[in-house]
Amino acid sequence: MPTDLDIARAANPRPIEEVANDLGLPAGTLQPWGPGVAKVSLAAMSRLGPPRAKYVLVTATTPTPFGEGKTTVAIGLSQAFNRLGSRSVVTLRQPSLGPTFGIKGGAAGGGYSQVIPMERMNLHLTGDFHAATSATNLLAALIDAHLYHGNALNLGINDIPWHRVLDVNDRALRRMVIGLGDAADGVPRQESVDITAAGEVMAILALAGGLGDLRARLARVIIGYDRSRRPVTAGDLGAAGAMTVLMQEALQPNLLQTLEGGPALVHAGPFANVAPGVSSVVADALAVRAADYVVTEAGFGAEVGAEKFFNLKCRASGLEPDAAVIVTTIRGLKAQSGRHRIVAGRDLPWALLEDRPEEVEAGASNLERHVEIVRLHGVEPVVAINVFPGDHPAELRAVGEICDSLGVRHALTRAHTDGGAGCLDLAEAVGLATSQPSKFKPLYPVDLGLRDKIDMIATRVYGADGVTFEKAAETDIRRAEANGFGDLGVCVAKTSLSITHDPSVRGAPRGWTLPVRRVGVSAGAGFVVPLTGEIRTMPGLGSKPAALGIDIDPDGRIVGLS
Numbered sequence: 001m002p003t004d005l006d007i008a009r010a011a012n013p014r015p016i017e018e019v020a021n022d023l024g025l026p027a028g029t030l031q032p033w034g035p036g037v038a039k040v041s042l043a044a045m046s047r048l049g050p051p052r053a054k055y056v057l058v059t060a061t062t063p064t065p066f067g068e069g070k071t072t073v074a075i076g077l078s079q080a081f082n083r084l085g086s087r088s089v090v091t092l093r094q095p096s097l098g099p100t101f102g103i104k105g106g107a108a109g110g111g112y113s114q115v116i117p118m119e120r121m122n123l124h125l126t127g128d129f130h131a132a133t134s135a136t137n138l139l140a141a142l143i144d145a146h147l148y149h150g151n152a153l154n155l156g157i158n159d160i161p162w163h164r165v166l167d168v169n170d171r172a173l174r175r176m177v178i179g180l181g182d183a184a185d186g187v188p189r190q191e192s193v194d195i196t197a198a199g200e201v202m203a204i205l206a207l208a209g210g211l212g213d214l215r216a217r218l219a220r221v222i223i224g225y226d227r228s229r230r231p232v233t234a235g236d237l238g239a240a241g242a243m244t245v246l247m248q249e250a251l252q253p254n255l256l257q258t259l260e261g262g263p264a265l266v267h268a269g270p271f272a273n274v275a276p277g278v279s280s281v282v283a284d285a286l287a288v289r290a291a292d293y294v295v296t297e298a299g300f301g302a303e304v305g306a307e308k309f310f311n312l313k314c315r316a317s318g319l320e321p322d323a324a325v326i327v328t329t330i331r332g333l334k335a336q337s338g339r340h341r342i343v344a345g346r347d348l349p350w351a352l353l354e355d356r357p358e359e360v361e362a363g364a365s366n367l368e369r370h371v372e373i374v375r376l377h378g379v380e381p382v383v384a385i386n387v388f389p390g391d392h393p394a395e396l397r398a399v400g401e402i403c404d405s406l407g408v409r410h411a412l413t414r415a416h417t418d419g420g421a422g423c424l425d426l427a428e429a430v431g432l433a434t435s436q437p438s439k440f441k442p443l444y445p446v447d448l449g450l451r452d453k454i455d456m457i458a459t460r461v462y463g464a465d466g467v468t469f470e471k472a473a474e475t476d477i478r479r480a481e482a483n484g485f486g487d488l489g490v491c492v493a494k495t496s497l498s499i500t501h502d503p504s505v506r507g508a509p510r511g512w513t514l515p516v517r518r519v520g521v522s523a524g525a526g527f528v529v530p531l532t533g534e535i536r537t538m539p540g541l542g543s544k545p546a547a548l549g550i551d552i553d554p555d556g557r558i559v560g561l562s
Helices: 004-010 016-022 070-083 118-123 128-148 200-207 211-220 240-247 281-287 302-317 330-335 357-362 364-376 393-406 415-434 450-462 471-482
Strands: 030-032 038-040 054-060 088-092 113-116 164-166 176-178 189-191 193-195 222-225 231-233 254-258 263-266 293-297 323-328 381-386 409-413 466-469 513-516 518-522 527-531 558-560
Touching: 004 113, 004 118, 016 030, 016 038, 016 254, 016 263, 054 070, 054 302, 054 364, 054 415, 070 088, 070 113, 070 254, 070 293, 070 323, 070 381, 070 409, 070 415, 088 281, 113 118, 113 415, 128 164, 128 200, 128 222, 128 240, 200 211, 200 240, 200 302, 211 240, 263 281, 281 293, 281 302, 302 323, 302 364, 302 450, 323 364, 323 415, 330 357, 330 364, 330 393, 357 364, 357 393, 364 381, 364 393, 364 450, 381 393, 381 415, 393 409, 409 415, 450 466, 450 471, 450 513, 466 471, 471 518, 471 527
Parallel strands: 054 293, 054 323, 088 263, 088 293, 164 193, 323 381, 381 409, 466 513
Antiparallel strands: 030 038, 038 254, 113 254, 176 189, 222 231, 254 263, 518 527
């Protein structure tokens, strides 16, 4: 089979103006941004009428480090709906350069279910990530300038949670001391650098409902605490307006297209293990007014991305999902049997590829839990069995039998090899699921106490017996509630490689306790962040960086992209 890059380059893309016309975008709301890409003005939203589309989330079982093809299936499903005569839009997150040059490579889908232009989407697109980086670092610079010029806001120098960001994996910047040198070089203090996708500005970009909301959220960002333990915000520092100016174009969704010429809105890209892990509210709000089906995705498995989609994004947007597709694979379920060791950057173990349906059955508890998580929120699940070359018929039958035992619709999908044609059965199953009235309900009311909300996620979603709060986390919660943040949502920082907090644990175990080490407050994004394990928000390059697959020919063309 040709490489993803070869397939993308062999495509004959439609003019982006034609794609926009399919969506009925009003004249003057499209801003071309190079071949095959355009920004869409938020003014289009009010001129398209009320929401009318069926809203479909694509999530997954617990993934291996290589993913289970969730984005590829989401694109293939949208292409399938278009093949069946419905107007469909896929809304996706923009890739971070960290994974692109790290372990996972590109994030534009794969095979014959891709968003094009693939290189543009993966490498810079319209500069939204750079805008978020600039806005974040502008605020960081203003904080240090404020300290240098006398600290009128009385900030505690050891209580400043706002970090600089960079959109690369640079482990050497995780912990450092800044302000060294002469007095004119600033006030020495400890600092960290996060990856842009893990920063609060990226989460705000994903959840903001418009320009006014964006500015209000940026003003609420907590930059630190004064010596009386009261929060100090970006608004107090007078930084919100300047940050908004840097972000105003970034707030406009990016219009691209699938390989089959269907519309794709690619916008925002927060990580799901430490942030909401969803594409933007404004992209979805635009899409549901212009299509019959909107297919969106959330990062990692249902206990991570889908939970945050349901309880954070849907609260912010006011939209209710009509169905959720759970992508699973033979290799993913066999990995959950606990009988194989999969290491990021290394080839899959040969034993994982052998015909062993009993290992699929041994990993079935993981699929069952993810079905339960979707149903817990009142959403109808459909399982997409993503078929890889070399999958064995007996193993595929085993997954189907597991789905039958759970009473859940399911379909084999071949989005990678067959594009939209490989997802027609899935589209029909999703169409049946969305024909039922939505019974969506968030997991918790916002006025529940922070401890109770965290406990509810741990016990009802993850399957834990309870939560233990370390002393520092208890202090964090008391301070958050005392400062009026008790009604925020909860965005748990947790490994994506297990339903538990321990990345080595497989399946869907019971009888364990979720430990919470610290609880941060992202007031601009609108959630608190319980930290449940060692989460590195500035990843390091893996043992086999994807960047090794990128090269440039003498004419300046990319000749390899992992």
